[in-house]
Amino acid sequence: MFRLNLLNYNFNALIILTSSYLLLIDEVDLITNLFFIILYVFAILQKSFNYKYKKVFSSILAISTVCILFILNDQTLSKEYFINLILGLAFLKYSEIENKENHYFFGFTCVFLAVSSLVYGQDLISSLLSLLIIILSIIHLYSLNQTKILKLNLNNLVKYFIFAISIIPIIAIVYFIFPRAELNIKLFETKKNQLGIPDEISLGSFHNISGSEENVFIFKINNQDINQKYYFRVKVFDKLNNNKDWLNSEYKILLSQFKNSFKVSNHNRNESVDASLIMFPHEKNWLPKLANYNFNNSNLDLNLINNTLTSKEILSNKKSYKLIYDKKGITFQNNILKYYTLLPKNISPKLKQWAKTNYEESKDANEYLNKILNEFKTNDFYYSLTPGTQGNDYANFFFNTKNGYCEYYAGTFAILARLAGIPSRIVTGYYGGSYNEIGDFYTFKQQDAHSWVEIFINNDWVLYDPTLSVPSNNILNSNNNNFDSFNTSSTNNFETGQMDINRIGIYFEYINYIWTNSFIRYDEKSRSNFIKEKLTKANNYKYFLTLIFFSIFVFYVTKVLTFINSKKFLFTLFFKKLRKENKNISEFMTHQEIFSSLNIIDQHKYKILFDFYEKLKFSKDFKVSIKNFYEINIKILKYAYFKK
Numbered sequence: 308m309f310r311l312n313l314l315n316y317n318f319n320a321l322i323i324l325t326s327s328y329l330l331l332i333d334e335v336d337l338i339t340n341l342f343f344i345i346l347y348v349f350a351i352l353q354k355s356f357n358y359k360y361k362k363v364f365s366s367i368l369a370i371s372t373v374c375i376l377f378i379l380n381d382q383t384l385s386k387e388y389f390i391n392l393i394l395g396l397a398f399l400k401y402s403e404i405e406n407k408e409n410h411y412f413f414g415f416t417c418v419f420l421a422v423s424s425l426v427y428g429q430d431l432i433s434s435l436l437s438l439l440i441i442i443l444s445i446i447h448l449y450s451l452n453q454t455k456i457l458k459l460n461l462n463n464l465v466k467y468f469i470f471a472i473s474i475i476p477i478i479a480i481v482y483f484i485f486p487r488a489e490l491n492i493k494l495f496e497t498k499k500n501q502l503g504i505p506d507e508i509s510l511g512s513f514h515n516i517s518g519s520e521e522n523v524f525i526f527k528i529n530n531q532d533i534n535q536k537y538y539f540r541v542k543v544f545d546k547l548n549n550n551k552d553w554l555n556s557e558y559k560i561l562l563s564q565f566k567n568s569f570k571v572s573n574h575n576r577n578e579s580v581d582a583s584l585i586m587f588p589h590e591k592n593w594l595p596k597l598a599n600y601n602f603n604n605s606n607l608d609l610n611l612i613n614n615t616l617t618s619k620e621i622l623s624n625k626k627s628y629k630l631i632y633d634k635k636g637i638t639f640q641n642n643i644l645k646y647y648t649l650l651p652k653n654i655s656p657k658l659k660q661w662a663k664t665n666y667e668e669s670k671d672a673n674e675y676l677n678k679i680l681n682e683f684k685t686n687d688f689y690y691s692l693t694p695g696t697q698g699n700d701y702a703n704f705f706f707n708t709k710n711g712y713c714e715y716y717a718g719t720f721a722i723l724a725r726l727a728g729i730p731s732r733i734v735t736g737y738y739g740g741s742y743n744e745i746g747d748f749y750t751f752k753q754q755d756a757h758s759w760v761e762i763f764i765n766n767d768w769v770l771y772d773p774t775l776s777v778p779s780n781n782i783l784n785s786n787n788n789n790f791d792s793f794n795t796s797s798t799n800n801f802e803t804g805q806m807d808i809n810r811i812g813i814y815f816e817y818i819n820y821i822w823t824n825s826f827i828r829y830d831e832k833s834r835s836n837f838i839k840e841k842l843t844k845a846n847n848y849k850y851f852l853t854l855i856f857f858s859i860f861v862f863y864v865t866k867v868l869t870f871i872n873s874k875k876f877l878f879t880l881f882f883k884k885l886r887k888e889n890k891n892i893s894e895f896m897t898h899q900e901i902f903s904s905l906n907i908i909d910q911h912k913y914k915i916l917f918d919f920y921e922k923l924k925f926s927k928d929f930k931v932s933i934k935n936f937y938e939i940n941i942k943i944l945k946y947a948y949f950k951k
Contacts, residue, residue: 316410317354319447323417323440324350324401330424330436331394339379339391346372346398353402362403369399386423386624393420407451414451418444431819502589502753504542504735508553509699513714514692517786519753521587523737524595525820527748528582528630536789537749538759538770539595541736543613549651551699553718553733558610561643568643569612573636578603582630585820592618594628595736595751598770601633611637613732614768644763647730654722655702662726672729672764676771679723683716683776690774691783712785716773717758730763734770739789746817754786878920881943898924916942 328343335343349368353361372395380388397420400413417440425437502523505512526537544553584602586594594607594616601609601616608617614635669675682688687709694711697703701719704711717733724731738757740749759772885901886892892901902910902917919939 316407316447316451317404319443319450320401320404320410320413321351323414323443323447324397326436326440326443327394327397327417327420330421330433330440331391334387334433335391336379339376342375342379343394343398346395350398350402354404357405365399365403369396372396372399390420390423393423410451411448414444414448418448503591503593504756506555508544508714508718508733508735508758509551510697510701510704510711510715510718511694513712513756513758517692517712517754517756521753523587523589523751523753523755525585525748525750526582526597526740527584527746528580529747530581536739537597538734538757538772539597539737539751540613540615540734541593541595542734543610543615543761544733544735545613545647547650547722549653551651551701553721558612561612565612565643565646568640570638571611571635572638575632575634577632580630580632584628584630586622586626586628588622588624590621590623592621594618594622597630599632599634600630603629603631611635612643638766639763644730647732647763648725648728650722650725654726655700657702657706658722659726661705662723666727672727672762675727676724676729676762676764679720680771680773680776683773684778687781688716688777689781689783690777690785692785693783710783713758713774716777717760720760720771720773724760724762732761732768734759734761738772739787741788743813743816743820745813746820748820750816755789757787878916878943881916915939 324347328347331343332340353365373392376388376391376395377384380391393416397413397416400409400416403409404413421437421440421444425434425441502519502521503516505516524539526539542555544555546554546556548554580600582600584595594602596602596614596616598614606619608619610616665678666675669678689710690712691710692712694704694708694715697708701715701722704715705719714733721731721733735756735758737751737755738759739755740751741755742749757774759770759774761768762771763769882898882901885905886894889904891904896904898917898920902913905913916939
């Protein structure tokens with residue numbers, strides 16, 4: 308029979324350590340992962356060798372780990388930093404394991420890491436890994452008290468599994484009741500986080516931000532047209548400086564300069580729309596906004612001029628928002644519209660001449676704008692992520708290289724519109740997303756970052772996406788899958804019925820969405836409502852306390868009975884009373900010698916007790932029934948305390 312060697316503590320600890328690293332491998336960036344790998348290798352090597360001042364060296368390394376992780380965490384004291392720190396210290400604690408006491412400390416550290424991650428974690432994989440680490444750690448801690456190798460059979464597996472999952476009710480109580488206050492203290496400003504849109508746009512800006520596959524947000528709306536492509540706006544760039552950089556004018560400056568130049572002309576609001584958005588943390592305060600929709604949240608600021616949203620607090624954890632239909636008609640007067648036609652004096656003469664000639668040959672603004680789009684469509688323009696370095700030379704792009712990506716086309720289109728006196732501005736955000744047919748939602752990643760143009764025409768801002776004018780055959784490479792498929796038809800994997808890896812990924816993405824959404828909805832407000840509405844009601848509170856105290860009572864009664872049985876506690880009273888009544892019985896005599904020294908009457912009277920004690924002490928397969936346990940111990944108590 309194969310035996311499960313739970314006494315190989317070092318192997319068990321290594322499995323737990325590896326699982327703990329896997330718990331955070333997807334939560335940290337590449338540099339932090341490299342640091343953890345270095346610690347992982349160091350922990351294994353140091354544990355294999357004993358040398359002088361080992362503890363001192365580990366202490367120095369522990370202090371260094373605190374500092375290094377602080378720097379890698381963007382100099383921010385956050386819950387992520389402390390969870391990463393626990394893992395770093397777990398590596399070091401593993402490297403110092405020499406005895407059972409070290410194993411205990413290491414095991415409790417890993418349990419604390421897993422519980423912390425589970426309470427704050429929101430995706431399915433991290434939750435399952437946290438639960439696995441808790442189970443493995445508790446089994447490891449329990450096995451430290453074992454003295455024999457257990458057979459690998461169903462009974463032992465069930466025994467260990469039940470013992471391990473016994474901590475789940477405690478985790479549930481912590482999750483539902485324990486407050487999860489956000490800790491996010493930023494001591495220094497850094498530029499580590501690349502999620503979102505840059506503060507200014509130059510030719511090549513999106514090359515630095517659109518290569519990441521990191522999730523940004525998930526959007527879901529019922530009764531949607533799956534063929535519709537959604538544009539979520541984040542920032543609007545309305546000013547071109549002398550270096551040809553597009554800048555984002557601050558809302559406060561626009562309000563002070565044009566406070567009487569615009570007003571809300573009509574307002575159509577409908578809160579019954581069933582739409583939601585899950586925002587992933589990005590440590591900034593911007594939010595993606597869909598045109599004619601708003602967030603049902605009072606902790607947000609709306610920029611009426613640019614139709615963008617910002618949060619009053621940094622988004623340091625996942626949040627779920629409900630969207631409502633909220634269409635505002637804004638009337639703009641001429642003085643603010645002129646602001647959207649301003650250009651620096653050093654615009655290329657060739658661009659100016661092209662705009663002048665083509666505008667004069669157009670019957671109206673619409674025809675002129677279509678001429679620009681047709682130029683991109685028919686004059687050998689290409690979409691490429693590697694157009695080469697050329698600076699902010701829009702004329703060179705338009706007349707010569709004709710090779711670039713979204714901000715090349717958006718910037719050129721906006722300049723050509725302004726050269727004709729047409730108000731224009733660049734809008735940046737996220738386009739398209741990845742559609743999940745199972746859950747009927749869209750996942751937007753950083754690689755979906757995009758820029759397009761809004762033109763003020765017919766008394767409204769109208770969306771133009773010049774990038775989409777590029778023929779599909781001229782798309783050389785793209786991070787955004789929606790660019791690869793516009794103007795083309797793609798085969799749906801579900802229609803072919805092929806169970807491939809993509810379909811499995813779609814199913815998993817859906818399951819993860821359901822799990823994540825359930826966790827997010829139970830936020831600090833939900834916790835307060837749960838305590839207030841469920842637990843503080845008289846009956847519910849009474850039942851809840853009764854259940855808690857009853858569970859504690861049953862737990863401790865079981866533990867006491869188990870202790871009494873395993874330690875043969877009452878038999879100590881029995882033998883003590885026998886020695887007191889029989890002076891010839893020594894304290895060092897075995898139970899057989901004690902039995903032999905008794906008279907015939909006492910031997911007959913106590914033979915059952917001695918047989919029970921012998922089986923309990925020496926028989927491995929002897930199982931005590933509740934009836935026998937009760938009868939034997941009652942006899943001992945009667946003899947010990949009531950016999951005169």
